[in-house]
Amino acid sequence: MSAKPIRNVPFHRPSIGADEEREVIDTLRSGWITTGPKTKRFERDFAEYVGAKHALAVAHCTGALHLALFALGIGPGDEVITTPFTFTATAEVIGYLGARPVFVDIDPGTFNINPARIEEALERGANRNVRAIMPVHFAGQACDMDRILAIARRYDLKIVEDAAHAVGSARHLEGRGMVRIGTIGDLSCFSFYATKNITSAEGGMVTTEDDGLAARIAVASLHGMDRDAWKRYDQSGSWFYEIHDTGFKYNLSDVHSAIGVAQLKRAGEFMRRRTATARAYNEAFRSEPALQTPYVEPGVDHAWHLYVLRLRPEQLRIGRGQFVDLMRERGVGTSVHCIPLHLMDFYQKRYGYHAGDFPVAEDIYSRCVSLPIFPGMSEEDVAWTIESVLGVIRENRR
Numbered sequence: 001m002s003a004k005p006i007r008n009v010p011f012h013r014p015s016i017g018a019d020e021e022r023e024v025i026d027t028l029r030s031g032w033i034t035t036g037p038k039t040k041r042f043e044r045d046f047a048e049y050v051g052a053k054h055a056l057a058v059a060h061c062t063g064a065l066h067l068a069l070f071a072l073g074i075g076p077g078d079e080v081i082t083t084p085f086t087f088t089a090t091a092e093v094i095g096y097l098g099a100r101p102v103f104v105d106i107d108p109g110t111f112n113i114n115p116a117r118i119e120e121a122l123e124r125g126a127n128r129n130v131r132a133i134m135p136v137h138f139a140g141q142a143c144d145m146d147r148i149l150a151i152a153r154r155y156d157l158k159i160v161e162d163a164a165h166a167v168g169s170a171r172h173l174e175g176r177g178m179v180r181i182g183t184i185g186d187l188s189c190f191s192f193y194a195t196k197n198i199t200s201a202e203g204g205m206v207t208t209e210d211d212g213l214a215a216r217i218a219v220a221s222l223h224g225m226d227r228d229a230w231k232r233y234d235q236s237g238s239w240f241y242e243i244h245d246t247g248f249k250y251n252l253s254d255v256h257s258a259i260g261v262a263q264l265k266r267a268g269e270f271m272r273r274r275t276a277t278a279r280a281y282n283e284a285f286r287s288e289p290a291l292q293t294p295y296v297e298p299g300v301d302h303a304w305h306l307y308v309l310r311l312r313p314e315q316l317r318i319g320r321g322q323f324v325d326l327m328r329e330r331g332v333g334t335s336v337h338c339i340p341l342h343l344m345d346f347y348q349k350r351y352g353y354h355a356g357d358f359p360v361a362e363d364i365y366s367r368c369v370s371l372p373i374f375p376g377m378s379e380e381d382v383a384w385t386i387e388s389v390l391g392v393i394r395e396n397r398r
Contacts, residue, residue, distance in 0.1 A: 005331025
């Protein structure tokens with residue numbers, strides 16, 4: 001029977017404090033708890049944070065991605081190129097619209113979509129109905145957007161960025177310098193789920209520079225009503241409303257937005273703490289031959305939503321599953337990101353994908369493990385996580 005762990009370090013704990021409490025209480029006491037003035041403030045603050053012209057708050061990132069594709073007119077028979085190394089929401093929203101996800105493999109260093117594989121998929125001629133590319137900024141590291149932008153221009157494709165992991169991430173772009181994620185593609189979609197870099201408990205945001213796309217998303221996010229229909233219960237509003245387009249129920253409440261407003265003020269602090277933890281991990285694990293630390297491309301500000309360590313199984317007597325169990329025995333929570341979608345029964349039956357189609361994604365999945373990396377981790381938490389990882393490795397080396 002294993003000894004009781006010295007510390008318990010969860011995989012994630014949201015950093016909620018007095019500022020979040022004050023904003024929520026202010027909202028509750030205002031009498032306006034659904035979509036309203038606090039949500040509008042969150043949108044303005046987030047647009048300023050990323051440098052975007054428009055930011056539209058929605059119920060979750062899944063809704064943001066759905067609305068982005070809907071606003072572009074993606075529909076039955078269309079195809080969207082994306083990566084299988086992501087959460088299912090990325091691809092399932094393509095299916096919502098009757099379109100087909102075209103998966104391509106990832107870069108073995110960054111785990112991001114590989115631009116060379118995008119070009120191959122387009123050059124083969126089999127995918128004749130591709131209308132958009134959906135890159136995923138995995139773990140908080142921005143994709144190679146210069147190359148993806150060039151491909152999109154060449155083939156007249158739209159870009160919807162899945163930035164669920166990428167609040168605070170930035171990348172150097174040719175002719176523009178360092179650019180924060182949220183202003184590069186036609187539309188960018190963010191998540192404020194409980195585990196994300198900033199949270200509103202549940203929530204998402206779409207950013208764009210395009211006035212027309214922003215207007216269509218604003219209407220579609222609330223049943224196709226006028227974009228300011230929420231004001232009909234305000235003193236300045238009217239009971240009358242019109243339906244202008246197909247719509248969905250994707251609006252974000254002021255209670256959720258209140259948390260987001262407070263969290264956004266702390267985004268810089270959160271990112272500094274995540275970065276410090278990532279550096280400590282890198283320093284501790286870099287010289288261990290059984291481990292492979294994350295690669296960060298030059299010219300990228302990594303948001304460190306995830307810290308994904310890779311095991312080298314040839315050096316160990318245990319596999320990834322046993323590693324996770326042994327870490328749990330030491331009181332450290334871990335996770336796995338991500339199970340490639342083409343290995344899932346649904347994607348195989350619906351779209352004809354098979355194991356072996358994307359060998360890089362499969363190799364990374366077979367040996368990756370995500371360690372705790374949240375702003376509330378103490379120095380002792382980080383030290384115990386490091387000690388636990390190295391202890392498991394030492395005890396199970398070949």
